[in-house]
């Protein structure tokens with residue numbers, strides 16, 4: 001049987017990764033990559049990290065943690081602190097994490113990468129896909145768009161929510177950065 005190609009899967013949180021890891025496994029060998037220097041405070045970063053480690057272990061996938069580097073994140077979004085969630089700060093935040101994922105994929109000689117960011121109903125998957133494709137072109141890698149993984153976002157979110165509840169994964173109450181740390185309606 002032919003070996004499946006590896007894919008570096010950027011995972012923002014275990015909840016968003018629950019279904020995607022399983023779908024990706026049908027075509028790829030996913031490697032979970034946790035690169036989320038946006039998360040504040042560190043205690044919250046660690047809670048999400050532990051949940052993602054559990055997700056990787058339950059799916060028997062390799063796990064890699066990137067360096068937690070909040071100063072680099074604050075520098076990247078400098079001047080955009082007052083933007084609302086979904087505003088101009090977010091594409092910069094996505095690009096930083098996708099860029100780190102592409103660079104790690106390149107370092108490991110893995111052709112494909114993607115992200116669980118698109119699974120969230122709070123995020124625009126088309127914008128993330130555009131950014132991913134652009135970064136892939138710049139780095140000589142290949143970005144697998146959300147539409148190539150899940151055809152029905154609403155239904156996949158419903159399944160993800162159910163499965164992650166059953167698995168008992170930690171569910172955060174805000175996107176991640178200190179500027180988004182307001183409970184959602």
Ligand code: SF4
Pocket residue numbers: 038084085086089090093094175176177178179180
């Ligand atoms: S709201 Fe979320 S996506 Fe936007 S900058 Fe903050 S952590 Fe990043």
